[in-house]
Every structure is written in structure tokens, then in C-alpha cells.
Amino acid sequence: MELLRFTTAGSVDDGKSTLIGRLLYDSKSIFEDQMEAVKQSSERKGLQHVDLSLLTDGLRSEREQGITIDVAYRYFATPKRKFIIADTPGHIQYTRNMVTGASTANVALVLIDARHGVIEQTCRHSFIASLLKIPHIIVCVNKMDLVDYSEGTFNKVVEQYHEFASKLDIMDIRYIPISALNGDNVVNHSQNMNWYRGASLLDTLETLHIGSDQNHLDARFPVQTVIRPHADEYHDYRGYAGRIAGGIFRKGDSVTILPSGLTSKIKLIDTFQGPVDEAFPPMSVSICLEDDIDISRGDMIVKNNNQPEVGQDIDALICWMAAKPPRPGAKYYLKSTTREVMAIIKEVVYKIDINTMQRLDQDNDIKMNDMARVRMRTTRPLIFDEYRKNRITGSLILIDETTNETVAAGTIHS
Amino acid sequence: MYNKYYLTNLQELESEAIYVIREVAAQFDRPAILFSGGKDSIVVTHLARKAFYPAKIPMPLIHIDTGHNFPETMEFRDRLVAELGVQLIVGSVQESINKGRAVEEQGINASRNELQIVSLLDAIEQHKIDAAMGGARRDEEKARAKERFFSHRDEFGQWDPKNQRPELWNIFNGRKRMGEHFRVFPISNWTEMDVWNYILQENIPIPSLYFAHHREAVWRDGTWLPNSEFLVLRESEKIEVKYMRFRTLGDITITGGIESDADTLEKIVMEVSATRSTERGNRSDDKRSDTSMEDRKKQGYF
Numbered sequence: 001m002e003l004l005r006f007t008t009a010g011s012v013d014d015g016k017s018t019l020i021g022r023l024l025y026d027s028k029s030i031f032e033d034q035m036e037a038v039k040q041s042s043e044r045k046g047l048q049h050v051d052l053s054l055l056t057d058g059l060r061s062e063r064e065q066g067i068t069i070d071v072a073y074r075y076f077a078t079p080k081r082k083f084i085i086a087d088t089p090g091h092i093q094y095t096r097n098m099v100t101g102a103s104t105a106n107v108a109l110v111l112i113d114a115r116h117g118v119i120e121q122t123c124r125h126s127f128i129a130s131l132l133k134i135p136h137i138i139v140c141v142n143k144m145d146l147v148d149y150s151e152g153t154f155n156k157v158v159e160q161y162h163e164f165a166s167k168l169d170i171m172d173i174r175y176i177p178i179s180a181l182n183g184d185n186v187v188n189h190s191q192n193m194n195w196y197r198g199a200s201l202l203d204t205l206e207t208l209h210i211g212s213d214q215n216h217l218d219a220r221f222p223v224q225t226v227i228r229p230h231a232d233e234y235h236d237y238r239g240y241a242g243r244i245a246g247g248i249f250r251k252g253d254s255v256t257i258l259p260s261g262l263t264s265k266i267k268l269i270d271t272f273q274g275p276v277d278e279a280f281p282p283m284s285v286s287i288c289l290e291d292d293i294d295i296s297r298g299d300m301i302v303k304n305n306n307q308p309e310v311g312q313d314i315d316a317l318i319c320w321m322a323a324k325p326p327r328p329g330a331k332y333y334l335k336s337t338t339r340e341v342m343a344i345i346k347e348v349v350y351k352i353d354i355n356t357m358q359r360l361d362q363d364n365d366i367k368m369n370d371m372a373r374v375r376m377r378t379t380r381p382l383i384f385d386e387y388r389k390n391r392i393t394g395s396l397i398l399i400d401e402t403t404n405e406t407v408a409a410g411t412i413h414s
Numbered sequence: 415m416y417n418k419y420y421l422t423n424l425q426e427l428e429s430e431a432i433y434v435i436r437e438v439a440a441q442f443d444r445p446a447i448l449f450s451g452g453k454d455s456i457v458v459t460h461l462a463r464k465a466f467y468p469a470k471i472p473m474p475l476i477h478i479d480t481g482h483n484f485p486e487t488m489e490f491r492d493r494l495v496a497e498l499g500v501q502l503i504v505g506s507v508q509e510s511i512n513k514g515r516a517v518e519e520q521g522i523n524a525s526r527n528e529l530q531i532v533s534l535l536d537a538i539e540q541h542k543i544d545a546a547m548g549g550a551r552r553d554e555e556k557a558r559a560k561e562r563f564f565s566h567r568d569e570f571g572q573w574d575p576k577n578q579r580p581e582l583w584n585i586f587n588g589r590k591r592m593g594e595h596f597r598v599f600p601i602s603n604w605t606e607m608d609v610w611n612y613i614l615q616e617n618i619p620i621p622s623l624y625f626a627h628h629r630e631a632v633w634r635d636g637t638w639l640p641n642s643e644f645l646v647l648r649e650s651e652k653i654e655v656k657y658m659r660f661r662t663l664g665d666i667t668i669t670g671g672i673e674s675d676a677d678t679l680e681k682i683v684m685e686v687s688a689t690r691s692t693e694r695g696n697r698s699d700d701k702r703s704d705t706s707m708e709d710r711k712k713q714g715y716f
Contacts, residue, residue: 001422001423001424002420002422002423003421003422003423003426003427031689070560070578071560071580072559072560073552073559073560073602073603074552074553074559075552075553075603075605077423077605077607081423082423082605082608084603096580097580099580099582100580100581100582103582103583104582104583104584211419211420214419214420216419224433224436224437224440225436225439225440227466227467227468227469228469229468229469229470230469230470231468231469234468234469237468239468241436241465241466242436243429243432243433243584248419270467270468271464271467272463272464272467280419282421282426282429282430282433283421283425283429284428284429284430284432284433284436284465286467297440321580333589335585335587336585337585338437338440391583392583392584395582395583395585396585397582397585397587399587399589404587404589404590404591405579406579406580406581406582406587409580409582
């Protein structure tokens, strides 16, 4: 059974909570006591039907304010796959939450109200999915029950989105007409839309090919920590512990250690279950080398013939996540893979209007939830790939050195 | 095209958890594992063993001893600690009560569950623990659905849901000021079913309480509450002998069991996958109010 992570974003009215509730309910991931609580709440509110959106009801602090303030993670499984949903609010103030949810997703679910078609929020969510290189988008045209399950309406929305999608950097886009409220095409194929010949949403999520989403070409191994057992039997053991970020490593491979540039060969790829012949993403392993080289956290083991960039000038697209804007000339901790350096934002090249994807050349003041292209200079070299090539070695966060808060997330370009 | 380079759900979750545990060891000076003796903390301990193999787990286990334990849990704990060769730190609720740091609840449903918060925070402070790893999962409860892997706690040990750091990709920010600490949850993304399937796959030893056995219990609030020296019977209640097991383990005073004949791991996995109620449904601590977990978390609960 494989694991698939997807993200959703939507406003209060587009039926996102109902859709998630429906997926959880129809896939039998809701337990009787949870359902009983939701039934009672629905009755208290005087509703005729069971309001499935209550299944994803949040914290009291949120209910009091009537908004969702954060990314919530939800889980369900079918015999074919396990799913992790990063459920994010869609309002513009929550761009940072959408970015967070998108950062680990294989698939983005974009909800469109069939009555309204593509609106600003649809574009925003899709742009974020594209900027964060989510490989697959599923466009759910929702509330088909309110447009008489009309094929014409569905086709119009598809056409509208298709035209807009030419601005996106996403290869795989699918369209499904649904009614989250009634369950049409969510889990089961709808009897109300016989004109639709495609798969239901759950079928699509179950069968979408995600095996190629990982980078299997460029071998990258960021070192997390060094394992040195204090026992006689392991006297000379030096295991470099980490998680494969790209490519395939094999025993006997010639490797280069960055940033030092020293070379060696892989003697052993070790795990608790015993040594393995090859390791690929996202496996956690320990690598032992033939030679005794000084390697520590933040270094990267790569293959000789395929190396990432090593440098101190970083060109990145950042999403600002803190209430306080960046201070001019201020230094930030920059974390990328397991490496931490200090960085200064030298220049804001342009901001991006997240609703239209247009560059704002005149406005260089970064505020919370803004996306901006910046140039940074680091105190020590960073080891990186372009984000479009590798989502792990191409991503970074900035941390305020006075508050320790994570203030920005960035994707590296060059 | 057939692609052999992919991991199963459990392999990917395991790899993610090992990555998180190694980040904790690398980013913090004095990390620890919160060990309750329940299946989730047992799985975290097992993952820690894998993360640092062939070295020993380079951090102590912390157990908060309420004094109201199942004897089986204590035996299991001591055996595991001896086998792993790790340090055990015990935070005693009885001691907190004796010192006047905590006040015992009174009445028929009295429990020491909330008092654990005091002993836990005391143990963290006394041993200068800067990262305490626990087995909480996001699928357990709605207050946990928004929990981070690296969850920041202020100098009073409190959780502020509005002041948590965004977590992107697999980059974790463990920076903190003096006196603050982190709670870290390596199995955040696991479900109850994942945990059981993993225990089965890895054949991880767990306390006998999880397997069906004969036990004296009383029917209260929709669950079989085990008989113990701490149990006070209500008028209409009577002790019965049941063939039963526990789905979660906490204090003996608040952990209800279910009637079951699942006496092997395979049968437990079958039973859990067919069960139609949540595992914490038998925990009276969560039944106190709609937001009891949210409230306890804010104060510094696990």
C-alpha cells in the first residue's frame, strides 16, 4: 500500500469541508462515536441533514472566531492507498498556510463552485500549487446538484480553467464533476451524470501514478548526524545518518562529499534490518565510506559525476510568513536540508500578485503572505539544486535570529 | 513501467519518523523520549532504536508515574529499559502531591491524569530536557490534527495553538530561548491502524494488557473499567469477570477496556480494522468536555 499526500484549499462556501467529510465518511474512516457527535451537533443546529463538514470542525479558539487558522491534517485509507490530507483555509490571509500544505503534497485538489466558475481564489490556489511544484492537480467542479448536473456547465468551467492553466507549470490536470453534499462522483460513480465517463474522485486518488514524483536521477544525501557506537565490536564504525533526498545510491559507488570536495567510495549502506545494496528516496539509512574523512551534519554526499550547486548567492522565491516585515540588511538563519547558514536578503527583485501571477516591479515592500523573488547572500556556501529539479535540496526556510520564528519559506531558482 | 523504487505506506512512515528522531538528536542538547508504556510510545522507542543503530538510543526515557499504574505496564517498562541499556527518568505524581505541587482530585471519578502535567513539567525542568519526544498522533483527536512535528512550548511549558511555527517540506526549526522546550511527535502522520500493522510487521513486544485476558471490571460510562485498589463502586455497580482487553493504556483509574477475544497480534489487527469507534472513546479523560484535550494541551499535557 502506497502513501499519497494531497492538499485542499477553499473558502467557507465552496464545500471543501463537506467534501473532506464526504471522503472520510464514504471511505468508512469515520467511527460511530464521531458520527454520533456530528449528528447531535447537526440536530442542535436545526439542520435537516447530517452536516458532514462538522467532521472537520477545528479548535475552540477557531470556532469562537469562526475561521480556520491553520493547516489541519486528516487521514483515511482504502485497501489501495493511505491518504494524508493537508486541509488549508483558502482566504488570501492564509497564503502561508496554503504554501505549508502544498510543500509536501503529491496532489492538489482545487474546488470550483459550478455556479461561479473560476474565481480569484481558484487561481490563487492553483498558482501556489504550481509554484510549489505539486505534480498533479485534480479540479473538482462542485455543487453540480445546483446546476441540474448539466454537462454544458461542467464543460464551460473546464474550458475556463484549461485556458487559465496555460500559465501554470503543471503537466497533469484532471477534471471531475461532483456534488460533495450528495456524494456524486466522490466515491461512487454518479447516476445523475451519466454523460461523465471518467473516474470518481476516490478512484482517481487511488490510481494516480505517483511513482515518478520522486527524483531518481540526481543522487543527494544530506547528512543529519554521525553514528559512532561506543562498543568494542563497532570500534571503527562511522555511519552517516540521513534520508535520501534524490537519486539512487549503491554499495561501491564513487562519491564526493560537499562542500569539502573530498572523494571516497560507499563501503556499506546500513539499516537496523541489515545492510542494503541500494537506497533511494525517501529512505532513511546510514552510509559508511571506505575512507576516514571528516564529515558532519550539513554536509552532502553526492555522486562524482552529478553534483549540485555550491554557492553563496541564492536566487529564491520566498513566501513571507511573519507579521513583521523583513528588516533591511538583517541577518536570518537559513536552513536548507540539514544545513544551516546565515543569510542577508540583498535585493527584492519583484513581488508576485498571487491572484494573477503578474510581477509587481514597483512594489518591493514585503508583507505577510506576500510572494517575492529575492537575491540572498549567505555567510557560508549552500549546497542546492533548482527547486524544479528537487523539492528537498531546492527548498529553504528563513528563521528570525531574535524571535526564532520561521519567517519565510523559499524555493531556489538559478 | 514497473518501478521498484518506491516505499510502502509503513516504510515511508517509518523513514519519516526516523528522520524526525535523528533531527531531534542533532538539533537538541538534552532530548528525551516520553514513555508511557502504551503502544505508541513503544513504537517511538522502537523507531529510535532503529534510527541510531548500531549505537544505543542516545537519550533517556521519561516515565510519569501516577502511582495508579497497571503492574503489567511497570514490569514491561523495566524490562525494556534494561534491554535497551538506556537511562530511565521517573517523574512521580505522588511526590508532586506530597510536596504540595499538585492536589489530588476527590470523588468517585477522581483521577490523577491532569496531575501528570505538573510532574511532567517538573521532570523536564529538573533534567533540563529541551526536547521531549512523544507518541501522539494527529488522527487521535481534533486538537492534535493541527499539531506540528516540532511543537514549541513556552517557558511555562504551555502550548499556544496560534503561535506555532509553520512546517514546510522536511525542514524543522528547533530554535528556542533558554527555558523553552519542544515536544516532538515522530509518528504524527500514523493512524491507529498504521501503529497496529507496524507492531505486527515488526513483531514489537507490547504489554499483555493489549491482549484479551480474564479480568475483574465494572461497567461504567459505556466501558469496562478495571477493578483496582483505587476503584470506588457506585451503589448499583457490581464487579464482573470479563474476557477483555485494552485499546489504549493510561492510568488504571481511567482506562476502560472492551470485551474481546483478540489474544494475538493478528486478531487485534483484525479487530481494530473492523472496529467502529475511536480508540480514545474508552478514555474518560477525553469525555469530560468537548475541548478537554485542547485545554490540557495548552497547559502542557502530552
